[in-house]
Amino acid sequence: MGSFGNSCGAAQAPNLTGFEWLMHGFGFRDSQYPDGITGVRQIHSGIVATAAEVRNGFVREADALVTDEHGVTVGIRTADCVPVLIADPVTRSVAAIHAGWRGSAKNIAANAVSELVTRYGARAEDLHAAIGPAIGGCCYEVGPEVARRFGAWIPEYGRAESPVKIDLGRVNRMQLEAAGVRDVWNSGECTNCNPERYFSFRREREKAGRMTAFIGRRS
Ligand SMILES: [Zn+2]
Structure with missing residues (x-):
């Protein structure tokens, strides 16, 4: 796996490992997670919420969480959808994003970047983003009406006229870069192709568990 190493029972993104804070x-299928991860009911929206809004009951549904609080870890759960984690070493704000095709069509990764910028004063060019394992362009076939939603980022998808395999990780990379993020790492691992490591909704349907992708500022 090269630099995509394993520590604390979950995979680490090489561009996020250097920050001591x-x-x-x-997560993998069998990961053990740190206690107290703040999560939210995910509805395939473009909604970004703060950890405090969820904790205080002001927000019950969202698909991305942000925080800059000490000792608060935010997480989202996936089984094929794209997990994205973002960290800003300047403001020490972070984001966890659940981006399936619906959330990606709503540009949720860019929404989360905007939230880090407007709420915490981050600059997009300072951000480090990591795209985790998700169903890959090898396996994820969608109808042309879905593919065409991504034509603004990947022009060939905009021209689809029949079912086509799309790479949502690549879409999210393009969206993050269009939002001004310079450092984007993409795992590229396919959840459907790696049953020993990952749950996959496409493969396991209702029996599929979920992996959690988490990020937070140490206390
Ligand atoms: Zn695959």
Whole structure:
């Protein structure tokens, strides 16, 4: 796996490992997670919420969480959808994003970047983003009406006229870069192709568990 190493029972993104103030990971099937991860009911939206809004009951549904609080870890759960983690070493704000095709069509990764910028004063060019394991362009076939939603980022998808395999990790990379993020790492691992490591909704349907991708500022 090269630099995509394993520590704390979850995979580490090489571009997020160097920050001593940060904890993060992309879970495997059998990962043990740190206690107290703040999560939210995910609805395939473009909604970004703060950890405090969820904790205080002001927000019950969202698909991305942000925080800059000490000792608060935010997480999202996936089984094929794209998990994205973002860290800002300047403001020490972070984001965890659940991006399936619906959330990606709503540009949720860019929404989360905007939230880090407007709420915490981050600059997009300072951010480090990591795209975790998700169903890959090898396996994820969608109808042309879905593919065409991504034509703004990947023009060939905009021209689809029949079912086509799309790479949502690549879409999210393009969206993050268009939002001004310079450092984007993409795992590229396919959840459907790696049953020993990952749950996959496409493969396991209702029996599929979920992996958690988490990120937070150490206390
Ligand atoms: Zn695959």
